[in-house]
Amino acid sequence: MIRLENIEQKYDLGEQEVVALNNISLEIKEGEFVAIMGPSGSGKSTLLNLLGILDNPSAGKFYLEGHDITSLPDKEQARIRNKHFGFIFQSFNLFSELSAMENVMLPMSYAGVSFSDRKSRAKELLTQMGLSHRLNHLPTMMSGGEQQRVAIARALSNKPSLILADEPTGNLPTAKGQEILDILKGLHKQGTTIVMVTHNDEQAQMADRVIYMQDGSIQDSSKQDNKVLESQRGE
């Protein structure tokens, strides 16, 4: 589904140049559940943003279904994000001015879905997430777990084929985190491709594959198992 070739991501901070990603080559297959792990500042979020076309790489090739998407115009990239990708963030990133319903309806309006269809789909999704009693609540009136479930409903609104989740349980207590993970597992079972950044080994264990990152590079697969053991020992 996605193939990265020799991706580099540099940030120019005036005099200093930060290399966030260094020569990354990577393939993500349709229907895979990939976990990305690594220490803070190793470039996990940068990689995820790149996968979600929220950022264009400084160098390298990015193929989505065989098409090079780095050279696509903004409008096309936005359309892909809207229709095919779903984002879940650590800090939920819900709009505090909008109700749960409106938050979920918003991405569908960019896809040109009619108001009534948006409304019924949002209601359906929120009900699936067990939030039928929270439809018109503002995010600020909800718990963290509830907010993240609204965010998931929002990510699912246009039936994406790829879910990009950056530490989705990072701001949640363990029990609530498990709920979120169960939802993701369910989605994976239905065939959705999932790429998830996590610090939690238990969560990483559920993935088909774990990518370890260090200083902007992906560690050798052979070393991966050692890494797991290392970090387990470290905790």
Next chain:
Amino acid sequence: MNIKEDFILSVRSLLASPLESMLLVLGLALSIGATASGLGMFAKANDAAKQLLQQVEYREILVSSKQSSSEMNVPITLQSTDETVTLSVIDLEAALLSPNIEFAYLSDRTRLRFNTGNAGFGGFRRGAGDNNNAADNNNRNTPNPNPDETQSNRQSTFSLNETNTGSEHGQRNSDRQTAPENTQGTQNENAQNENESPNQRFRADFEFATTDGPAPIIDSLPAYEVTPEFFSAMNLSVQKGGLFTRQEMQQGAKVLVLGSKAAASLFEDGVALNREVASFDNIFSIVGVLHETNTPIDYNAYRPSQVATQNAFRFAGFGWGAKLQFTVHDAVDLTQAQAQLTQYFNTQYGENVLNIQVPREAAKAASNRSEKIAIITLVLALSGLLIANVNVSNILYSRALRRRKQVGILKALGASKNNIFIMFLKESAVLLVFGGLIGVFIALGFSSLIALEGQSGLPLYAVLLGVLMSCLITLVFTLIPAIQASKTAPAIAMRVE
């Protein structure tokens, strides 16, 4: 109903910072209001100047005896009347000199005082006092095209009565003002002076002429002694009756043509045509009523010029208020016509004896000045618009910066640059709609302030044009922050807290 959620987000974001939003709306309202008012005033000044200069009065050349216009505030008796030229109908033949002159007429402003039925000394005395008040009222109610003339004309009426009693002039006037109801002794004296109209100078006693019909209910009317060409020059026609002819004028016919308002107010029943009205010992027949013009003409009475008649009781110096008025067809010919007339009258009467004026020149200077003031007002208003817009743009820009995270999330959810740009533009439009509405009210408020002063308000088309124009300019200024907002990188959503 298909309001998109990002628009709801915009509106709620605006409501979330009410103070800032109110300041934005207020700034826009004031700048839009100022621009609209400025443009309105500009248009008004332009229209007024154009309309004013289109009036017949400003295609005229006035020829008058020098004294009548220069020393108007000096009592007539203090002036030397030796050099006074009596302008007459014969002088109108000067019009033949220039093919550009369309009409020529003679006009002399006086006042017709009527016998309201209070005959006798006492009655007349009271009547005279009332006349004075009536005259004042009348002047206030009827805008006079030549305001500075009023004084001189009123004086000229008095002066007829006072030619031989000049030394008492001051005293009489003060009597009149301080003690209208006086003791018998002074009253007699006063009455005698009053009565000494030229027509009565050989009569020992005084009595009003009376008519068989009803008495008028007003004491006096502003009146002009004109030659019949006046009506053609001013493009006046009768709605009832007819105009007087040159022949009637030469025969000294005692006829009146009334303006529509004057005709309606003269008698209790509002009917004036074919009635008679007494003024001193003359009895005038009302032969015509003019169409309404919505100008001071409506309030005036017109009688044949007496300068033309040989048997009218006249003496040298009486015609000092009379003006020859020459109308050209096209205003561009004024200068040439004036030069020709000046030459003619200079050879006829000598240099510097007559005043040959072109009212258009003064009017043009005045309208040029008010036009300049209007331009300055407009420039000030536009500066206000610019300053407000720079500030509004600045506030919107900082708003866009503060909302980078919001924009980042929107982009992650599928908003294109275009979507974001339009979203911010719609926000500005919401602010503009409110600012514009209040701005219209501000402009209309100014307009009604002007309207209160007896003028028409600001032209609505100009006000609306101003609103539209300033809204468009503001929209251009809000493009910058909108473009800036749309450029926000979507990855910022992950980083900004």
